[in-house]
Amino acid sequence: MSRTTDRQAVIVGIGATEFSKDSGRTELRLACEASRSALEDAGIPGAEVDGVSTFSMDNNFEIDVHRQVGGHELRFFSRTEYGGGAALGPFHHAYCALAAGQCQTVLIYRGMNERSGLRFGGGQIMNMNALNPDMIHFSHYFPSGFMTPASWIAMTARRYMHEYGATSEDFGRIAVSMRDFASTNPAAFYYERPITLDDHQNSRMIADPLRLFDCCQESDGAVAFVVTTAERARDLDVDGVRIAAVRQCALPSSRQVTPFYGDDIARFPEFDAMAGDLYETAGLQPDDIDVACLYDHFTPSILPQLEAFGFCKTGEAADFVRDGHISRGGRIPVNTNGGQIGEAYIHGLNGVAEIVRQLRGTSVNQVAGADHALVTAGAGVPTGAAILSRMEA
Amino acid sequence: MGAKSSQRIRPVENYDSAHFWQGLRDGKLLIQECGACGLRRHPPQPMCEQCQSLDWTTVESSGRGTIYSYTVIHYPEIPPFEYPNAIVLVDLDEGVRLASQLRGADPDDIAIGQRVIAKLVDVQDDLTLPVFEIAP
Numbered sequence: 098m099s100r101t102t103d104r105q106a107v108i109v110g111i112g113a114t115e116f117s118k119d120s121g122r123t124e125l126r127l128a129c130e131a132s133r134s135a136l137e138d139a140g141i142p143g144a145e146v147d148g149v150s151t152f153s154m155d156n157n158f159e160i161d162v163h164r165q166v167g168g169h170e171l172r173f174f175s176r177t178e179y180g181g182g183a184a185l186g187p188f189h190h191a192y193c194a195l196a197a198g199q200c201q202t203v204l205i206y207r208g209m210n211e212r213s214g215l216r217f218g219g220g221q222i223m224n225m226n227a228l229n230p231d232m233i234h235f236s237h238y239f240p241s242g243f244m245t246p247a248s249w250i251a252m253t254a255r256r257y258m259h260e261y262g263a264t265s266e267d268f269g270r271i272a273v274s275m276r277d278f279a280s281t282n283p284a285a286f287y288y289e290r291p292i293t294l295d296d297h298q299n300s301r302m303i304a305d306p307l308r309l310f311d312c313c314q315e316s317d318g319a320v321a322f323v324v325t326t327a328e329r330a331r332d333l334d335v336d337g338v339r340i341a342a343v344r345q346c347a348l349p350s351s352r353q354v355t356p357f358y359g360d361d362i363a364r365f366p367e368f369d370a371m372a373g374d375l376y377e378t379a380g381l382q383p384d385d386i387d388v389a390c391l392y393d394h395f396t397p398s399i400l401p402q403l404e405a406f407g408f409c410k411t412g413e414a415a416d417f418v419r420d421g422h423i424s425r426g427g428r429i430p431v432n433t434n435g436g437q438i439g440e441a442y443i444h445g446l447n448g449v450a451e452i453v454r455q456l457r458g459t460s461v462n463q464v465a466g467a468d469h470a471l472v473t474a475g476a477g478v479p480t481g482a483a484i485l486s487r488m489e490a
Numbered sequence: 491m492g493a494k495s496s497q498r499i500r501p502v503e504n505y506d507s508a509h510f511w512q513g514l515r516d517g518k519l520l521i522q523e524c525g526a527c528g529l530r531r532h533p534p535q536p537m538c539e540q541c542q543s544l545d546w547t548t549v550e551s552s553g554r555g556t557i558y559s560y561t562v563i564h565y566p567e568i569p570p571f572e573y574p575n576a577i578v579l580v581d582l583d584e585g586v587r588l589a590s591q592l593r594g595a596d597p598d599d600i601a602i603g604q605r606v607i608a609k610l611v612d613v614q615d616d617l618t619l620p621v622f623e624i625a626p
């Protein structure tokens with residue numbers, strides 16, 4: 098097991114707004130509310146925040162959030178590209194900046210009105226500027242009406258079915274499991290609304306093979322974190338969660354949500370590439386991981402992630418799910434907050450918050466004695482992953 | 491969906507990609523080929539990722555290929571497209587993969603491994619796209 102060094106990054110505060118379909122306020126206000134909550138949770142005054150990090154598609158300037166939480170001077174600020182794939186970028190940047198002594202207290206936030214404002218799933222054009230790299234990239238898809246994340250990820254799901262024999266029912270069991278966790282999470286949009294496999298099979302087709310209940314929600318809300326050094330965390334009256342290992346990954350086959358050109362698009366090869374490093378850095382094995390939040394924009398994406406991180410063998414994830422191993426009481430409960438399918442879609446950050454709660458022992462769907470957890474960012478994009486551990490573990 | 495546009499979104503045509511879009515208007519499906527090492531690539535990009543050469547030429551594709559993956563889009567219905575809208579990833583015989591629409595097939599009959607052929611279709615004024623059909 099790796100030792101905690103004095104400058105190792107530790108998450109000491111989490112904050113969030115309610116998750117809804119229409120927040121009734123600006124994204125900036127959402128970001129400020131969640132950030133203030135995270136600082137209060139940590140017991141750190143905003144004046145101490147000297148680093149801020151968020152990721153692409155957030156419409157709030159770092160300096161506006163920093164000023165309003167009472168910050169004095171920013172020594173470090175960063176913003177990571179690639180949407181949900183960037184969800185762990187800010188943690189990676191905080192980890193590096195803290196270790197290098199570049200700053201002392203990093204605020205991470207993501208605030209969005211993704212349901213009442215610009216809906217990612219609607220095929221809306223985010224930027225028509227001919228110099229914008231997204232627009233240049235999507236020029237090979239949008240003119241054909243190939244315009245939504247569901248349709249892009251459907252291509253990888255179809256290949257996974259072809260390669261490994263997975264079925265729509267296999268995807269459905271993932272949705273049922275997450276909606277079960279959501280049903281007992283009062284913060285979840287789908288609180289007290291579980292579904293059955295029949296409900297999944299009867300839900301409308303969105304982009305074959307993806308049905309409505311394979312798709313994450315579109316949500317309004319914000320989530321924020323405060324990250325500082327282990328040395329500082331020991332002086333705070335909080336249960337810190339240390340970042341045991343974190344990294345990002347992009348490969349030559351990586352594309353902006355359209356990973357169509359690799360040799361084998363059934364898998365998300367970024368996860369295969371990262372897993373070994375992360376376990377080695379953390380000094381852990383798959384068997385040591387007690388709980389996971391795996392990026393679930395669409396249910397099929399869970400399957401190759403379970404394989405990449407060694408919870409089951411390649412091609413066996415559907416059986417692993419069918420045997421209940423990712424569900425309540427299973428070997429590696431996945432997305433115990435209900436995930437982005439059941440709780441809310443805050444671009445991956447609500448999953449990181451659930452992992453912090455699990456390692457503090459405060460999740461509403463607590464896994465007993467959780468010491469170590471895995472969390473991933475978006476699938477089918479340049480992405481990232483992290484292993485988080487209890488401070489004492 | 492915002493404004494009820496009845497037009498498809500037009501692609502960006504720049505120094506790297508204009509040959510592809512102009513080629514379609516001229517009735518040719520052109521694939522980039524590295525002038526130094528011969529590696530073919532699509533979508534277009536300025537530098538060969540294998541040998542870093544900036545020299546490139548094009549080869550004309552036969553339009554024939556094999557379905558590598560596909561989806562049939564039902565929702566949301568975005569104007570001016572007709573639904574369901576079948577999209578295929580096709581491994582062209584010339585060695586690159588290309589995404590486009592598949593027309594004239596029953597969605598239930600589409601399968602990975604099927605042979606397809608691209609027809610170059612003027613889908614609207616000044617926009618020509620390769621549209622696949624199941625090969626006879």
Ligand SMILES: [Zn+2]
Binds near residue numbers: 524527528529540
């Ligand atoms: Zn070359």
